Amino acid sequence: MPLAFRYALLAAAVLLAALLSLAIGQRTDVGLSNVLQLLFIDDGSLARSAVVDLRLPRTLIAGLIGINLGLAGLALQAVTRNPLASESVLGINQGAALGVAIGLVVPSLLVVNLDVMAIIGAVVAGIVTFAIAGGLGGRLDSMRLILAGVTVGAFSFAFVRFTFTLEDNLSRLVLSWTSADISSSRFDQALPLVFWASGGLLVSMLMAHSFNILALGDGASQGLGVDPRRARFTGAMLAAVLTGASVAVAGPVMFVGLVIPHLCRLWFGPNHRVLVPAVALGGAGLVLFADVVSKLVRFPYETPLGVVCALIGAPYFLYATLRARTMA
Amino acid sequence: MTEIGLPRSTTSRAVTLIVALVVLVIAAALWGISVGAVAIPVDVIVNTLFNLDGEQQTYIIIKSRLPRMVLALLAGGALALSGAIIQAVIRNPLASPNIIGINSGAALFALGMVLVFPAIPVAWMPLAACIGGLLAASFVMLVAHYRNLSAVHLALIGVAVGFVFQAGVDYLLITSSDSESSAPMIWLTGSLWGRTWGHVAISWIPLLALSAVALLLSYRLDLIALGEGTATGLGLNVPRQRLILLFVATMLASVAVAVVGVMGFIGLMAPHIARRLVGGSHRLMLPVSALVGMLLVVLADSIGRAIAPPIEISAGILAALIGAPFFVYIMLTTASET
Numbered sequence: 001m002p003l004a005f006r007y008a009l010l011a012a013a014v015l016l017a018a019l020l021s022l023a024i025g026q027r028t029d030v031g032l033s034n035v036l037q038l039l040f041i042d043d044g045s046l047a048r049s050a051v052v053d054l055r056l057p058r059t060l061i062a063g064l065i066g067i068n069l070g071l072a073g074l075a076l077q078a079v080t081r082n083p084l085a086s087e088s089v090l091g092i093n094q095g096a097a098l099g100v101a102i103g104l105v106v107p108s109l110l111v112v113n114l115d116v117m118a119i120i121g122a123v124v125a126g127i128v129t130f131a132i133a134g135g136l137g138g139r140l141d142s143m144r145l146i147l148a149g150v151t152v153g154a155f156s157f158a159f160v161r162f163t164f165t166l167e168d169n170l171s172r173l174v175l176s177w178t179s180a181d182i183s184s185s186r187f188d189q190a191l192p193l194v195f196w197a198s199g200g201l202l203v204s205m206l207m208a209h210s211f212n213i214l215a216l217g218d219g220a221s222q223g224l225g226v227d228p229r230r231a232r233f234t235g236a237m238l239a240a241v242l243t244g245a246s247v248a249v250a251g252p253v254m255f256v257g258l259v260i261p262h263l264c265r266l267w268f269g270p271n272h273r274v275l276v277p278a279v280a281l282g283g284a285g286l287v288l289f290a291d292v293v294s295k296l297v298r299f300p301y302e303t304p305l306g307v308v309c310a311l312i313g314a315p316y317f318l319y320a321t322l323r324a325r326t327m328a
Numbered sequence: 329m330t331e332i333g334l335p336r337s338t339t340s341r342a343v344t345l346i347v348a349l350v351v352l353v354i355a356a357a358l359w360g361i362s363v364g365a366v367a368i369p370v371d372v373i374v375n376t377l378f379n380l381d382g383e384q385q386t387y388i389i390i391k392s393r394l395p396r397m398v399l400a401l402l403a404g405g406a407l408a409l410s411g412a413i414i415q416a417v418i419r420n421p422l423a424s425p426n427i428i429g430i431n432s433g434a435a436l437f438a439l440g441m442v443l444v445f446p447a448i449p450v451a452w453m454p455l456a457a458c459i460g461g462l463l464a465a466s467f468v469m470l471v472a473h474y475r476n477l478s479a480v481h482l483a484l485i486g487v488a489v490g491f492v493f494q495a496g497v498d499y500l501l502i503t504s505s506d507s508e509s510s511a512p513m514i515w516l517t518g519s520l521w522g523r524t525w526g527h528v529a530i531s532w533i534p535l536l537a538l539s540a541v542a543l544l545l546s547y548r549l550d551l552i553a554l555g556e557g558t559a560t561g562l563g564l565n566v567p568r569q570r571l572i573l574l575f576v577a578t579m580l581a582s583v584a585v586a587v588v589g590v591m592g593f594i595g596l597m598a599p600h601i602a603r604r605l606v607g608g609s610h611r612l613m614l615p616v617s618a619l620v621g622m623l624l625v626v627l628a629d630s631i632g633r634a635i636a637p638p639i640e641i642s643a644g645i646l647a648a649l650i651g652a653p654f655f656v657y658i659m660l661t662t663a664s665e666t
Binding site for chain 2: 084132141143144146147148150151152154155157158159161162179297298301303304306307310311313314315317318320321322324
């Protein structure tokens, strides 16, 4: 299949998922037949308001965090040269969640806003994980990296869970946020994500060449004029920032960053210049699809997005670990 | 029991150590009964427990704190024994009931029984947990058996199996709970909050029986530790013994999960600490592990209540906060085979 056709197919799938995500919901007067009309023509009806004010921000957020998490996973897999790496497996997701939980529970510790707290948490968790596994400079042991990440994740999440035992309203807020319930998202939450996702896409495109060269090994990358330490550091920071930005808005959505780069590599090959746009599209598509599923599983009730993604992603992670010896 | 094979000095040292641990466990349990939303002085506890003259606090102690202490002791001992057996049988210092997925498997089945089939009496919950735990453990062990994995890779697969069951637990929790969502939540993070004599009633027989079996079988672990060839030469059917031992270990951890929830890292830490204290001989190591496990769980529960009463920090959270760095330490000191 020619590359352009594969991109077009993926983009069509994303659009379809977005359309379904907009069209499905509790209101019976909004459906696939009239959702586009409601979206573009302001007829002042309640249905129009439901689509534009309630469903559109949610669909946007789902798509944008998909882009962020997919790109973050791709960057992490490139810098660690480890196909099992991803922000949720390396504890970065949970670290970001811890940052947000601290910001919510102890307002006096809040630095700037929750986005910044999440990014700080993500960066710290990433540094700890990498330090345990051998550091950015040394040879990273791939299995240890993952186990270290899982442990850092468990540690961070133990702190997050601690907030469940605190005051009732706060615990309900944190609980619904940790299961990545995006059903009450509003536009002002989606806008910063547009900024993060487009920035992330741009930086990833710029780094695609370095990612390709990192895959050749440290010696080769130095010979080809890419400082491997710097490339790894930039890539890991990019992943942490993208993860933090998504976690602050939607909560810790697990495994997207693992699944999407894998599937895209199967379909688009290992060249990161081709992969970056594919992963962005694929990530958006997966989370939008998960959003659709989250609305349908127990219709008319909703299942939080995080739970749906975990149900899709956890078996995939198991499958990937079973294959890990041949892939590493 | 027997001095054969153990130098006398080791035995006397071990006896001293075990006595010291028992005293520590009792002291910790007493402290655990005294701290909390209502602080109770030790003399009142003693008066109440032995029905002596003087001030008594029957309601709080007998109805609320005593059952949770009993459960902490039972579960701590069970998790530690389970971890010690698993580490010995699969010869992996990173292994523990939590790491090879038993805890999440047991939690999923126990929770599934309660939420999906509410008609089944709650006394069956330990059995449901055992089925889940066995399922998770047998999957991990089968993979390990056919793929000849390194210690770290095996732990990784166990973690992945744990994630799968955890995803199921999350789904069940979110879809079937509404305003009372925080109660099952606390149950799953490993907690002794709100435990009653009912929980003790459904778990004490299996836990004590399985612990006794584990202690009786400990000499077989020593034989297995000699190596498969030697153990077979000494008349041990090694593959069968391994299966029996793993079965006992899985049941121990699963029943514990059914009553106290997922309490990670206890099964990892206790055997390591015990090995530091008395060395690798399992006849000593197993009972010491059990005592250390009891001490850890009782302390985790008591500290969680003592930090900021009336708020309770659940024991599972404290165990994770101490256990996660411990796991990293063990991982860094385990020679990588990859």
